[in-house]
């Protein structure tokens with residue numbers, strides 16, 4: 257049972273506001289005299305039913321947090337803290353997802369809003385060593401024409417370096433709108449060199465996933481976990497080289513599965529899916545990146561399988577091939593290094609054990 261926080265990995269499904277530290281949210285709320293919903297303060301992760309009312313509760317809590325993000329300083333802080341937290345959890349690369357529309361009114365427009373995020377991502381990369389790239393995500397709750405505007409903006413900042421836009425997404429309630437109406441926005445993004453990363457296959461099942469796959473041509477699927485309900489579809493997704501950003505804690509919080517034991521991670525793995533475990537919105541689900549790997553461990557994954565999940569996240573990232581090779585080698589080192597952490601509850605002397613921080617390979621710079 258090696259330390260999962262030192263397992264090198266990539267974090268590919270994390271929303272900008274949803275990444276916020278709870279302490280930061282509480283500080284912002286108190287300085288603006290905003291009352292936070294009890295779901296943030298009761299110490300428990302959000303739990304809602306997987307219906308429209310449940311989504312509404314989730315969205316209302318999310319919107320409360322988002323409404324507190326009103327300055328460039330706060331936007332920069334969120335990106336940096338997300339990178340610092342990822343760094344502490346062994347993440348080598350964070351692809352953070354943002355819809356700049358919501359922050360535009362406070363910083364002079366949608367273009368400055370995106371530029372602030374990109375600059376903060378670049379700075380966070382330098383400060384933490386975690387590569388931070390950006391996915392611009394349109395919302396299903398807005399008109400598809402807005403998504404085209406957003407896609408054109410995203411394309412202007414497309415690139416393959418940290419601090420650049422690497423992908424285009426589609427988020428919010430999967431049940432809203434007609435998937436095909438976002439086809440044009442995704443075509444603009446794809447022509448501009450961006451990878452396609454729509455949400456799909458969490459709240460809705462295989463039929464909807466087929467639509468998302470055929471209309472939006474995903475490189476990766478945000479969630480995609482319900483492909484596990486249809487082996488033929490799952491095999492087709494895998495054959496098409498589409499990776500799945502699986503977020504077990506999110507699935508449970510949003511009522512898709514009753515408990516982590518019901519998340520069909522092992523089904524997806526046994527078919528050979530390339531999986532990037534991710535936290536989605538740790539602010540609401542109170543479960544960060546390493547916690548997703550811990551859930552995989554409770555589902556019976558041994559260290560070799562956990563290493564393979566980490567490799568999947570690295571391969572599914574949009575980092576450069578040479579960087580991916582270096583991180584994959586670090587995963588091999590993690591797995592090859594015997595676990596020498598002191599056993600909890602053992603009566604033996606702990607002094608004989610190598611301290612935890614020195615027992616495992618060092619994190620790469």
Ligand SMILES: [Zn+2]
Nearest residue numbers: 427455478536
């Ligand atoms: Zn998401």
